[in-house]
Amino acid sequence: MEQLVVINGSPKGKKSVSLKFVEYLQKKNPQTAFRYFHVAQDIRSYSRNPESWTALKDALEQAQGVIWVFPVYIFHVPAALMRFVELVREKGLQGAFEGKYTTCVSTSIHFYDNLTHDWMRSALEGLGMRYIPPFTADQADFFHPESRRNLEWFFADFQEAIRERRRVERRFAPLAAPSWTYTPGPATEPVDLKGKRAVVVVDREGPGTNIGAMVRRLVSAFKGQVDVVELEKLTIRGGCLGCMKCAFDHDCTYADKDDIRNVYLTLLDPADIIVYAGALQDRYFSSLMKLFVERRFMRTHYPFMKGKQVALLVAGPLSQAQLLYDTFDADVQVCMGHFAGAVSDECGESAALDTYIDTMARQLTRYAQAGYLPPDTFLGIAGRKLFRDEVWGRYRFLFQADHRYYRKTGFYDFPQKDWRTRWQNFLLTLRLMNPKTRRQMRNTLSGFMVKPLMNELEKM
Numbered sequence: 001m002e003q004l005v006v007i008n009g010s011p012k013g014k015k016s017v018s019l020k021f022v023e024y025l026q027k028k029n030p031q032t033a034f035r036y037f038h039v040a041q042d043i044r045s046y047s048r049n050p051e052s053w054t055a056l057k058d059a060l061e062q063a064q065g066v067i068w069v070f071p072v073y074i075f076h077v078p079a080a081l082m083r084f085v086e087l088v089r090e091k092g093l094q095g096a097f098e099g100k101y102t103t104c105v106s107t108s109i110h111f112y113d114n115l116t117h118d119w120m121r122s123a124l125e126g127l128g129m130r131y132i133p134p135f136t137a138d139q140a141d142f143f144h145p146e147s148r149r150n151l152e153w154f155f156a157d158f159q160e161a162i163r164e165r166r167r168v169e170r171r172f173a174p175l176a177a178p179s180w181t182y183t184p185g186p187a188t189e190p191v192d193l194k195g196k197r198a199v200v201v202v203d204r205e206g207p208g209t210n211i212g213a214m215v216r217r218l219v220s221a222f223k224g225q226v227d228v229v230e231l232e233k234l235t236i237r238g239g240c241l242g243c244m245k246c247a248f249d250h251d252c253t254y255a256d257k258d259d260i261r262n263v264y265l266t267l268l269d270p271a272d273i274i275v276y277a278g279a280l281q282d283r284y285f286s287s288l289m290k291l292f293v294e295r296r297f298m299r300t301h302y303p304f305m306k307g308k309q310v311a312l313l314v315a316g317p318l319s320q321a322q323l324l325y326d327t328f329d330a331d332v333q334v335c336m337g338h339f340a341g342a343v344s345d346e347c348g349e350s351a352a353l354d355t356y357i358d359t360m361a362r363q364l365t366r367y368a369q370a371g372y373l374p375p376d377t378f379l380g381i382a383g384r385k386l387f388r389d390e391v392w393g394r395y396r397f398l399f400q401a402d403h404r405y406y407r408k409t410g411f412y413d414f415p416q417k418d419w420r421t422r423w424q425n426f427l428l429t430l431r432l433m434n435p436k437t438r439r440q441m442r443n444t445l446s447g448f449m450v451k452p453l454m455n456e457l458e459k460m
């Protein structure tokens with residue numbers, strides 16, 4: 001009998017929606033044995049209790065394949081699942097996963113599920129697993145016959161890959177290891193924040209990385225209020241539980257039982273500049289930084305970085321981790337801030353890194369003082385439209401706080417409310433029914449588009 005291990009990365013454990021997709025597959029395939037491990041919900045036990053791993057290791061030994069099932073949580077897998085992957089490495093258990101065929105099943109509203117799955121793929125390839133493309137569902141797909149057919153086909157193909165020992169190509173090369181020590185040179189004249197506030201959120205410091213020295217250099221490059229949040233020093237009870245209690249009024253179930261809410265309220269909210277600093281782990285920061293980012297879901301879909309300047313300070317080969325860059329770029333844009341880029345120690349030379357960090361401090365200050373917010377790219381624009389439609393649409397009953405905010409601030413910019421454009425479209429469509437007008441229009445279309453801009457320029 002074929003045996004599969006299912007690693008459930010939803011903090012909701014057996015109540016996970018994503019898990020139901022795998023349970024559906026189990027019903028359809030009674031000849032296959034599925035063994036479930038709710039690693040995100042039980043992450044404390046996996047962290048502290050070595051016996052928790054025994055059953056998993058036994059199951060992996062007998063299994064032909066591994067299915068990872070999880071929700072998308074803020075552009076990424078839940079922090080607890082990320083922590084689980086870290087623990088596999090810290091405990092030297094890669095061998096139990098290596099060479100096994102693996103795939104992923106997720107549910108989400110498709111908001112950056114692509115980045116989430118890329119991270120997961122890079123992590124699983126890092127464990128030496130043979131990766132088969134995932135099934136990325138919306139919760140509602142569960143009820144569509146067409147989606148169910150696709151889900152069944154996906155699973156049959158996964159089984160086929162195992163049987164035929166399909167050759168699969170690795171997409172993400174291993175990250176280069178840290179190889180040099182940064183020694184900051186003499187400080188230059190710090191840039192005056194002139195009343196603007198900066199905050200640096202510092203991840204767990206990886207052994208042998210340069211991030212500590214990089215943070216110190218950055219902080220000394222500013223003159224004015226710079227708060228440093230060292231995540232390792234905070235009291236943290238856990239990652240987001242997905243309980244959704246925040247949806248009605250943006251109030252988190254953890255409340256003040258740990259430090260996170262207070263840090264957001266007193267340091268990040270009033271800041272004009274936020275720098276996230278840490279060493280690369282896989283292609284993101286550590287699970288601790290992910291946990292911190294994820295807990296801001298207490299504000300659900302509220303654009304919490306509105307008007308802020310945000311940047312990254314990264315120890316590690318950033319050019320191999322476009323994923324980290326894209327994740328923050330998209331997040332900041334959707335949250336209506338300005339993603340001002342990233343500095344890493346990849347240059348391999350202390351004097352050059354000094355200059356990059358000093359320049360970053362200067363630029364962030366200049367942007368903040370000017371209130372500079374360049375136009376968003378697709379990442380921000382498309383992301384906000386998805387939120388707009390989901391909050392107005394099927395989740396309005398739940399995300400009431402978002403709905404109130406979106407209504408008040410003009411987030412609901414649906415094109416069907418733009419009566420001027422609708423009227424214009426109606427008239428132009430009517431005119432273009434005439435073949436002669438249509439022909440004329442075809443020949444002058446490029447001029448037609450640029451005419452209003454030319455008129456405006458002429459008036460200047």
Ligand SMILES: Cc1cc2nc3c(=O)[nH]c(=O)nc-3n(C[C@H](O)[C@H](O)[C@H](O)COP(=O)(O)O)c2cc1C
Pocket residue numbers: 010011012015016017018019070071072073074075076107108109110111112113139240241242243244294297
């Ligand atoms: C903390 C949190 C963050 C979320 N972030 C995202 C996201 O970035 N993108 C997305 O498409 N859905 C996001 N969602 C929605 C979940 O992915 C979705 O509800 C999923 O179906 C939950 O699956 P589960 O029941 O298996 O945990 C988020 C939900 C929560 C609770």
